[in-house]
Amino acid sequence: MNLFLIILNMSITASYVTLAVIMVRFLLRRAPKIFSYILWSAVLIRLVIPVSFTTNFSLLRFVQPHVQAGTGLMEFVPRDIGMLKYPIVEVGVSKISHLINSSLPGATTIASVNPMQIILWLGSIIWITGVAILLCYSIISYLKILTKVRTATLVKNHVYETDQISTPFVCGFLKPKIYIPTGISEHELSYILLHEQTHILRRDYLIKPFAFMIVILHWFNPMMWLSYSLMSKDMEMSCDERVVNKMGDQIKGSYSTTLLSLSVSRNGLRSGSPLAFGESHVKERIKNILSYRQPSSWMVTSSMLVIAALIVGCTSNPTPLQPSLQQPSQSTYAGYNIDKLMKNKTLYVGNHVKVGGLFSGMAIPVGLEANGLALQTNAVPYGATINYIMTDSTDVSKEGAISGESFYRNSILLLSLIDNVDSITYSIADNTGQYDGATYSFTFTREQVYKLLGEDVRHYAADETTLRKLIDRLDSLTFNETSNTTSYTNLSEIHLQNG
Amino acid sequence: MIIIEPYKLFDAEYKFACLIWDNEPINSTDLVKLSQAKLGWKKSTTYTVLRKLCERGILSNDEATVTAIVKKTDAQKYESQTVVEKAFSGSLPQFLTAFLGGKKLSEDEAEELKRIIEEATK
Numbered sequence: 001m002n003l004f005l006i007i008l009n010m011s012i013t014a015s016y017v018t019l020a021v022i023m024v025r026f027l028l029r030r031a032p033k034i035f036s037y038i039l040w041s042a043v044l045i046r047l048v049i050p051v052s053f054t055t056n057f058s059l060l061r062f063v064q065p066h067v068q069a070g071t072g073l074m075e076f077v078p079r080d081i082g083m084l085k086y087p088i089v090e091v092g093v094s095k096i097s098h099l100i101n102s103s104l105p106g107a108t109t110i111a112s113v114n115p116m117q118i119i120l121w122l123g124s125i126i127w128i129t130g131v132a133i134l135l136c137y138s139i140i141s142y143l144k145i146l147t148k149v150r151t152a153t154l155v156k157n158h159v160y161e162t163d164q165i166s167t168p169f170v171c172g173f174l175k176p177k178i179y180i181p182t183g184i185s186e187h188e189l190s191y192i193l194l195h196e197q198t199h200i201l202r203r204d205y206l207i208k209p210f211a212f213m214i215v216i217l218h219w220f221n222p223m224m225w226l227s228y229s230l231m232s233k234d235m236e237m238s239c240d241e242r243v244v245n246k247m248g249d250q251i252k253g254s255y256s257t258t259l260l261s262l263s264v265s266r267n268g269l270r271s272g273s274p275l276a277f278g279e280s281h282v283k284e285r286i287k288n289i290l291s292y293r294q295p296s297s298w299m300v301t302s303s304m305l306v307i308a309a310l311i312v313g314c315t316s317n318p319t320p321l322q323p324s325l326q327q328p329s330q331s332t333y334a335g336y337n338i339d340k341l342m343k344n345k346t347l348y349v350g351n352h353v354k355v356g357g358l359f360s361g362m363a364i365p366v367g368l369e370a371n372g373l374a375l376q377t378n379a380v381p382y383g384a385t386i387n388y389i390m391t392d393s394t395d396v397s398k399e400g401a402i403s404g405e406s407f408y409r410n411s412i413l414l415l416s417l418i419d420n421v422d423s424i425t426y427s428i429a430d431n432t433g434q435y436d437g438a439t440y441s442f443t444f445t446r447e448q449v450y451k452l453l454g455e456d457v458r459h460y461a462a463d464e465t466t467l468r469k470l471i472d473r474l475d476s477l478t479f480n481e482t483s484n485t486t487s488y489t490n491l492s493e494i495h496l497q498n499g
Numbered sequence: 500m501i502i503i504e505p506y507k508l509f510d511a512e513y514k515f516a517c518l519i520w521d522n523e524p525i526n527s528t529d530l531v532k533l534s535q536a537k538l539g540w541k542k543s544t545t546y547t548v549l550r551k552l553c554e555r556g557i558l559s560n561d562e563a564t565v566t567a568i569v570k571k572t573d574a575q576k577y578e579s580q581t582v583v584e585k586a587f588s589g590s591l592p593q594f595l596t597a598f599l600g601g602k603k604l605s606e607d608e609a610e611e612l613k614r615i616i617e618e619a620t621k
Binding site: 153162253 | 509510511512514537538539540544547548608609612613615616617619620
């Protein structure tokens with residue numbers, strides 16, 4: 001599940017990088033194709049490595065999603081989307097984001113599973129099935145080729161010929177061999193071998209299958225298929241250009257004719273297998289060969305600069321818009337760590353990590369020490385119990401008795417931030433000796449809070465501003481015990497348990 | 500009167516049979532070494548092709564001695580094209596092939612390219 005979201009986020013990031021590469025590729029259309037070929041490494045890096053470093057130079061800041069501070073991840077689709085009450089996806093283009101978000105189902109309080117989780121689960125299943133099918137398909141087509149070239153006969157070194165293929169290619173991972181169709185003339189052979197040797201020299205026979213495996217992982221993204229196709233074309237063209245460079249301009253005509261005759265006279269194998277090399281994009285390749293000129297040094301230098309800029313700009317993440325270096329003390333509000341509270345907001349009291357995070361972001365009354373957390377999540381009503389040890393009673397006692405006042409605010413906040421909890425219990429064990437080691441417990445239920453405030457407090461958890469409003473409101477509430485004893489006793493039931 | 504239909508052989512089969520025509524009778528172990536040197540074949544490849552040609556009645560392998568049944572003059576190479584086409588069609592779905600490999604050239608396009616090449620190299 002999580003893996004699917006990582007892939008999804010990488011895919012979205014890589015789509016933007018693909019767009020950038022296609023634009024730069026257009027700028028470099030007159031430059032040698034090796035430069036266009038190198039550009040694709042930016043897309044490949046984005047498809048393989050989920051984390052990256054941040055720079056101010058990142059081109060992705062135009063589509064700034066949530067860059068998780070400290071993790072280096074680009075998150076268009078948040079990892080905890082299955083847990084959010086209002087799932088939010090930011091793909092970087094606001095209109096599209098809006099369209100997606102309006103179609104995402106929100107959490108319903110009655111259902112035990114968030115519908116978003118079901119969608120994610122289905123998505124993961126479809127994704128993994130697609131990966132499996134494509135993987136099988138490419139393995140089978142690779143094995144088919146292997147059986148075809150098994151009886152190929154030695155020409156020289158690692159060059160083999162066979163009448164079972166119609167187009168030359170390199171095949172193999174550890175010891176790559178060049179396979180050529182039978183009946184190729186001597187001068188044609190020299191071009192073809194130089195072209196295929198260039199593939200071997202550049203490790204293209206490893207790069208291409210690797211890139212195809214990555215495309216399989218991102219099969220749901222058409223942009224990645226487009227990238228793969230264009231990358232293959234740039235790869236072939238740059239090898240063609242090396243042949244012309246090495247053998248001279250005068251061979252352009254006969255080299256082009258060789259390519260043409262290979263694709264016309266034998267129209268058997270369509271060079272379909274992504275794992276081997278074949279003659280593809282013949283028309284464009286021939287036009288490219290004929291128009292190829294040796295690049296000027298000026299063109300080489302500027303192309304290299306453009307490439308370096310694009311690769312750094314596209315493989316780094318943008319610096320987060322709001323610097324995350326705020327001191328914890330700065331982000332506390334009336335004793336509450338707002339950042340921590342918002343981050344740990346949860347739909348489910350069963351999510352003990354988040355609930356624990358919420359408690360640690362709460363203001364703790366002086367004189368109390370936290371002593372663990374118990375969650376009651378077996379059946380409705382769901383509850384959470386927070387245990388404290390009291391070391392100093394001055395702050396929490398009023399007129400000689402333990403007062404529940406210090407816990408009102410915390411409980412109301414927790415009932416706001418934990419969507420499905422029904423009651424919050426504070427259990428305080430006396431360690432001062434003042435109360436004979438007795439344990440006091442205060443229970444606050446959602447109903448009581450509803451009566452007290454006249455509304456459901458959950459909507460305050462929407463964002464930081466509303467949460468601050470709730471805290472302000474709680475501050476202005478007076479729990480005046482002398483004048484308004486009834487509300488106090490309604491809100492908290494004090495149980496005295498003899499320890 | 501019996502008309503002997505010439506035996507059609509693939510390029511690899513023909514080259515392999517040539518080794519036997521030139522060296523028969525040949526011990527199968529020697530044949531493996533010979534095809535390793537001349538054709539670059541693994542032992543398993545040699546035995547597979549040998550078995551197939553024996554089944555088709557072209558060669559005979561009698562107690563590790565290989566001889567030819569069909570004379571070199573009666574054999575000829577296949578026109579391989581049609582076979583290749585059948586063997587390879589559908590190795591990837593049509594749309595993927597078209598997408599990844601570029602479109603197949605039509606005759607018109609081939610003519611046009613020929614003209615472009617000629618003009619460019621005048």
